[in-house]
Ligand SMILES: [Ca+2]
C-alpha cells in the first residue's frame with residue numbers, strides 16, 4: 001500500500017542536528033538520526049488507567065506528525081493520529097462487531113513514551129490528518145488541535161483536557177473570535 005506521509009524534522013536530542021519522525025506503511029512511528037540509524041520508537045503501547053481508551057496498542061496509518069512543547073518545560077512532544085489495534089481485528093473479521101478507538105497520541109520525543117493521559121479517542125477513523133499546535137485559551141500552554149470527518153474540531157491540552165472555547169458560527173466563514 002502506498003500513500004503520502006509527511007515526515008517531521010526536529011532536533012530531538014539537543015545535539016544541534018535534526019532528526020526525523022517517520023513510519024513505514026501502517027506501523028509505529030520512530031525517530032531516525034541523520035545517518036539513518038534509529039534513535040527510538042515512539043511507544044505503541046496505549047494501555048493506561050488514566051486515559052480514556054481501552055486499546056492496548058496504537059498504530060499510525062497515513063497520519064502526519066506535529067511537534068510542540070506541550071507542557072512548557074522545554075521537552076518537545078510529537079503528536080499523531082492513528083487507530084487502536086482492534087482495528088486490525090475488524091479488517092480480519094469483516095462483519096463482526098468489534099469495537100475499536102480512533103486515537104490521537106502525544107509522545108515525549110526524548111524518551112518515546114506517551115504523555116500520561118494520552119492517547120485520546122476521537123470520532124471517526126483517523127486514517128490521515130495533521131494536528132495544529134497552538135495556545136487557544138490563553139493559558140500560555142499549547143493545545144493539540146485535531147479535526148474528524150464528523151466536522152468536529154477538538155483541542156486537547158497536555159492532560160487531554162478540552163478548554164471551553166466558543167468557536168462560533170463565524171468560524172464557518174473564516175473568522176475567529
Ligand atoms: Ca539532534
Ligand SMILES: [Ca+2]
Pocket residue numbers: 134135136137138139140141142143157
Ligand atoms: Ca492553552
